[in-house]
Amino acid sequence: MVSTATLDSAQASSKSRIVNDFSIQVATVNGSGSQSSNNILMRSIFQMGVPVSGKNLFPSNIAGLPTWFTIRVNKDGYVGRKKEIDILVAMNPQTAREDVLALEPGAVSISPIEFKLNEVRNDVIHYLVPFTELAAKTTENIKLRKLLTNMLYVGILAELLEISEKEIERSIHKQFEGKTKAIDLNQNAVRLARAWTKENVKKQDPFFIEALNKTQGKIIIDGNAACAVGAMFAGASVVTWYPITPSSSLCEQLIDYLKEYRIDPETGKATFAVIQAEDELAALGMAIGAGWAGARSMTSTSGPGISLMAELTGFAYFTEIPVVVFDVQRVGPSTGMPTRTAQGDVTSAYYLSHGDTKHIVLFPGSVEECYSMAVQSFDLAERFQTPVFVLTDLDLGMNNWMADPFVYPDKPLDRGKVLSAEQIEKIGKFERYKDVDGDGIPYRTLPGTDHPLAAYFTRGSGHTDKATYTEKPEDYINLMNRLERKFNTARTYVPKPEVSSHDNAKIGIIAFGSSDVAVKESRDQLAKQKVPTAYFRLKALPFTTELKSFVEKYERVYVVEQNRDAQLRDLVRLELPEYATRIKSILHFNGLPIDARSITDAVLEQEKSSSKKQAI
Amino acid sequence: MVQSVSPPAGAPKPTTNRIGLTQADYKGSASTLCDGCGHDAISSQIVRAFYELGVEPHMVAKLSGIGCSSKTPAYFLSRSHGINTVHGRMPSVATGAGMANSSLHLIGVSGDGDTASIGLGQFCHLLRRNLSMIYIVENNGVYGLTKGQFSATADYGSKLKSGVVNELSPIDLCGLAIELGCGFVARSFAGDPKQVVALLKAAASYRGTALLDIISPCVTFNNHEGSTKSYKYAKEMDVPLHELGYIPFFEQITVDYEPGSVQEVELHDGSHLRLKKLHTDYDPTNRLMAINTIQKANTDGQFLTGLMYIDEKKKDFKTIMDTVDEPLVSLQENKLRPPKTALAAIMTSLM
Numbered sequence: 001m002v003s004t005a006t007l008d009s010a011q012a013s014s015k016s017r018i019v020n021d022f023s024i025q026v027a028t029v030n031g032s033g034s035q036s037s038n039n040i041l042m043r044s045i046f047q048m049g050v051p052v053s054g055k056n057l058f059p060s061n062i063a064g065l066p067t068w069f070t071i072r073v074n075k076d077g078y079v080g081r082k083k084e085i086d087i088l089v090a091m092n093p094q095t096a097r098e099d100v101l102a103l104e105p106g107a108v109s110i111s112p113i114e115f116k117l118n119e120v121r122n123d124v125i126h127y128l129v130p131f132t133e134l135a136a137k138t139t140e141n142i143k144l145r146k147l148l149t150n151m152l153y154v155g156i157l158a159e160l161l162e163i164s165e166k167e168i169e170r171s172i173h174k175q176f177e178g179k180t181k182a183i184d185l186n187q188n189a190v191r192l193a194r195a196w197t198k199e200n201v202k203k204q205d206p207f208f209i210e211a212l213n214k215t216q217g218k219i220i221i222d223g224n225a226a227c228a229v230g231a232m233f234a235g236a237s238v239v240t241w242y243p244i245t246p247s248s249s250l251c252e253q254l255i256d257y258l259k260e261y262r263i264d265p266e267t268g269k270a271t272f273a274v275i276q277a278e279d280e281l282a283a284l285g286m287a288i289g290a291g292w293a294g295a296r297s298m299t300s301t302s303g304p305g306i307s308l309m310a311e312l313t314g315f316a317y318f319t320e321i322p323v324v325v326f327d328v329q330r331v332g333p334s335t336g337m338p339t340r341t342a343q344g345d346v347t348s349a350y351y352l353s354h355g356d357t358k359h360i361v362l363f364p365g366s367v368e369e370c371y372s373m374a375v376q377s378f379d380l381a382e383r384f385q386t387p388v389f390v391l392t393d394l395d396l397g398m399n400n401w402m403a404d405p406f407v408y409p410d411k412p413l414d415r416g417k418v419l420s421a422e423q424i425e426k427i428g429k430f431e432r433y434k435d436v437d438g439d440g441i442p443y444r445t446l447p448g449t450d451h452p453l454a455a456y457f458t459r460g461s462g463h464t465d466k467a468t469y470t471e472k473p474e475d476y477i478n479l480m481n482r483l484e485r486k487f488n489t490a491r492t493y494v495p496k497p498e499v500s501s502h503d504n505a506k507i508g509i510i511a512f513g514s515s516d517v518a519v520k521e522s523r524d525q526l527a528k529q530k531v532p533t534a535y536f537r538l539k540a541l542p543f544t545t546e547l548k549s550f551v552e553k554y555e556r557v558y559v560v561e562q563n564r565d566a567q568l569r570d571l572v573r574l575e576l577p578e579y580a581t582r583i584k585s586i587l588h589f590n591g592l593p594i595d596a597r598s599i600t601d602a603v604l605e606q607e608k609s610s611s612k613k614q615a616i
Numbered sequence: 617m618v619q620s621v622s623p624p625a626g627a628p629k630p631t632t633n634r635i636g637l638t639q640a641d642y643k644g645s646a647s648t649l650c651d652g653c654g655h656d657a658i659s660s661q662i663v664r665a666f667y668e669l670g671v672e673p674h675m676v677a678k679l680s681g682i683g684c685s686s687k688t689p690a691y692f693l694s695r696s697h698g699i700n701t702v703h704g705r706m707p708s709v710a711t712g713a714g715m716a717n718s719s720l721h722l723i724g725v726s727g728d729g730d731t732a733s734i735g736l737g738q739f740c741h742l743l744r745r746n747l748s749m750i751y752i753v754e755n756n757g758v759y760g761l762t763k764g765q766f767s768a769t770a771d772y773g774s775k776l777k778s779g780v781v782n783e784l785s786p787i788d789l790c791g792l793a794i795e796l797g798c799g800f801v802a803r804s805f806a807g808d809p810k811q812v813v814a815l816l817k818a819a820a821s822y823r824g825t826a827l828l829d830i831i832s833p834c835v836t837f838n839n840h841e842g843s844t845k846s847y848k849y850a851k852e853m854d855v856p857l858h859e860l861g862y863i864p865f866f867e868q869i870t871v872d873y874e875p876g877s878v879q880e881v882e883l884h885d886g887s888h889l890r891l892k893k894l895h896t897d898y899d900p901t902n903r904l905m906a907i908n909t910i911q912k913a914n915t916d917g918q919f920l921t922g923l924m925y926i927d928e929k930k931k932d933f934k935t936i937m938d939t940v941d942e943p944l945v946s947l948q949e950n951k952l953r954p955p956k957t958a959l960a961a962i963m964t965s966l967m
């Protein structure tokens with residue numbers, strides 16, 4: 001008998017089944033090849049119609065350091081990170097002790113028998129498995145055994161949780177597409193583990209998966225792939241990048257999509273150029289050059305790259321050149337935590353560069369929006385002739401999310417105010433930086449326009465309406481005021497926030513990006529505790545008029561964000577100084593994705609202290 | 617829509633080039649550089665070269681970084697789009713512009729500070745990619761615009777006005793370019809307009825990055841005794857490797873030469889470069905000879921000018937990137953946005 005149940009309450013709880021509402025954490029060693037097993041596990045649950053999400057917590061390392069994959073199963077569709085782990089698969093000898101000690105009493109631990117985790121604590125349910133012995137039966141090939149060990153825990157979980165055999169097989173087929181040998185080996189390993197479990201394990205935990213109908217017609221995709229799909233359907237034709245986690249997979253997946261769908265069928269040649277630059281300065285420089293010449297251009301990076309792009313971003317702002325920059329945010333500089341998530345680039349992206357600069361920033365809150373805002377970002381960049389930042393983060397960008405299938409763009413590309421030779425001929429003149437329409441947006445011409453009046457000379461800060469050199473005070477003031485006018489016009493173009501409210505809400509919550517799932521779950525938790533809330537999910541900077549009408553309605557407004565310095569809270573206060581004191585902050589910055597429980601606890605805590613203050 | 621600005625009535629008909637434009641149509645706005653600055657001499661040769669070649673001005677894009685040299689694109693070809701980028705980053709902006717619109721003739725102007733110091737990385741990678749463009753370094757050994765500090769091309773032992781002597785090794789941009797695989801490497805002197813114009817024309821006919829490292833004296837900060845980038849020094853030390861003749865594709869001239877005294881190179885657009893041998897027996901298609909000759913000249917303190925190296929068979933960046941023949945900027949929505957069925961197929965694969 002290899003399974004030890006040491007807990008009475010665990011046996012008791014097995015009577016009350018917990019169906020489709022728990023979390024699984026698989027602890028492995030980086031580079032051990034557990035990725036495909038984890039995907040298969042997650043997909044199988046998804047295919048059973050049960051809402052699910054998967055998060056990879058990985059180190060900045062290629063092989064050897066610990067890595068965790070967490071799967072959240074939730075029938076109500078809460079797929080943000082869950083703070084507590086219900087089922088641990090402890091495969092990493094380095095962390096097994098710590099991992100099992102971190103569990104709540106009553107949780108499940110599946111581990112290799114030789115780890116002797118049952119000696120570490122006895123208030124959790126232990127399933128001790130002879131993994132080495134079982135792996136030996138999966139194949140003769142010693143190298144493959146290590147990989148197949150990962151499929152063994154899939155089989156054990158499948159048997160314990162009653163995951164359908166058919167769905168496991170389907171996801172194995174999907175994972176290994178046509179590689180029959182791999183499919184056979186993996187399926188065999190799963191069967192072996194299932195059979196062993198059936199024979200040797202007495203189920204003592206309460207967790208089950210039951211088929212639902214909540215994922216039909218949905219897709220699973222990560223945010224980087226979603227941005228890539230969006231960029232391709234936006235017609236991006238010059239793409240530049242310098243590899244950096246967590247943004248690399250955006251351009252890598254974009255390359256794959258472009259090679260599939262943007263090769264000219266007649267000539268077999270590319271209708272795009274993807275250039276791996278020598279650094280982020282060059283990446284942005286190239287994208288700016290392409291934008292100036294009239295192509296839809298983009299680059300993708302993370303915080304360190306954003307810092308390097310500062311000077312050229314200001315250049316593009318002043319010279320009014322369209323370009324899209326994806327920033328998949330991560331924790332702080334240099335080494336240490338580069339593979340952890342954060343929302344720490346809000347102010348740096350918004351104000352990037354020297355002098356007076358500010359930029360349009362979009363905040364996708366889901367993979368659907370990664371796609372739709374990627375499409376929209378190119379329209380905005382060309383309409384406003386300016387850099388547009390799309391800020392996602394590692395959690396949204398690199399993790400797998402369920403989503404509704406993306407909708408084909410319903411509007412044609414908006415190429416903005418570009419004059420052709422024929423138009424110039426008709427108008428009889430062209431002044432590059434003149435505000436002809438009163439919206440602050442001037443007209444531009446592209447190099448190669450065949451008209452003697454079309455050309456102009458592009459330079460940084462000192463230029464007149466006609467793009468000639470100037471250092472006159474009034475010319476600079478005129479330019480700066482027009483850029484401000486243009487920015488104000490953008491307020492009416494950027495995506496509006498998503499606003500909703502419980503009845504009788506006295507407090508509001510403002511959040512953006514990947515925090516959305518956790519905030520939605522937290523609001524339900526708060527409502528259960530008789531704290532109704534209103535919610536304003538910000539989708540873009542600059543702010544739109546909706547911000548004021550939201551903030552003025554509530555006694556207190558909590559700005560929830562994943563950084564230390566309350567960056568968005570500060571921007572909200574700057575925008576609405578008259579309401580500064582009611583704008584509070586809830587911060588989460590430990591490198592892990594934000595979770596609902598932490599938000600709920602923080603709101604309740606601050607609400608308690610403000611009601612005390614009122615009582616005094 | 618090539619049209620010349622019409623001369624006042626009654627004036628004698630000015631000479632025009634093969635596309636009916638006058639030399640004035642290739643001029644820029646008035647220079648604001650110091651009188652006698654070498655950079656202005658180079659601008660004049662750019663005007664002349666493009667006029668004589670009959671390049672359509674609207675098909676040229678001018679690019680530069682930051683410095684006195686980088687200001688000059690405003691002083692030639694005012695009928696071409698131009699972009700004065702930031703310090704040291706012109707190569708990347710050019711790469712993006714060139715990939716977006718491969719039908720443009722790109723001409724980049726930089727300085728020795730802009731290229732050899734802050735922009736050295738981008739310069740190297742531009743050459744590796746072999747983007748089709750003319751890249752001119754107006755090399756004066758100092759930072760003119762920030763008032764005369766040494767640049768990284770200042771020769772060993774060269775003296776600043778203040779008497780400070782450079783003790784660091786100079787970067788030889790031509791040697792570096794050959795090392796990095798550049799297929800058109802030339803060195804010249806702003807005081808030799810004939811050579812400069814021939815090299816400019818040859819560079820315009822070349823597909824790939826054509827580097828012109830032109831010694832261009834800074835009369836204000838680096839033209840004194842003790843400078844190795846002064847007019848006097850360059851004039852006295854200049855050793856041309858050959859006499860250059862450029863024969864454009866539209867004007868085939870045959871001249872008889874003594875056998876063996878002339879080397880002919882055919883360029884991508886069908887034009888020819890004739891190299892009339894002078895005292896040395898120099899073959900610019902020989903990479904090792906080029907490297908050796910440059911190294912030797914540097915050791916001997918010689919100032920060699922001419923076409924140092926040429927490789928007309930190198931693939932340019934567009935060819936490597938295998939993009940459609942038409943410029944990417946000319947693609948319309950039907951080519952840029954895949955159809956509904958494509959999105960549907962992607963969605964199905966993710967279900």
Ligand SMILES: Cc1ncc(C[n+]2csc(CCOP(=O)(O)OP(=O)(O)O)c2C)c(N)n1
Binds near residue numbers: 760
């Ligand atoms: C990022 C940045 N750093 C410094 C400067 C200041 N700066 C302007 S021009 C210049 C040097 C230019 O030297 P060079 O390229 O040799 O041009 P020259 O003036 O000699 O023609 C410097 C350092 C700048 N404009 N930008």
Ligand code: SF4
Binds near residue numbers: 756760
């Ligand atoms: S300072 Fe030197 S480089 Fe600059 S314009 Fe004057 S002479 Fe030319």
Ligand SMILES: [Mg+2]
Binds near residue numbers: 729
């Ligand atoms: Mg200089």
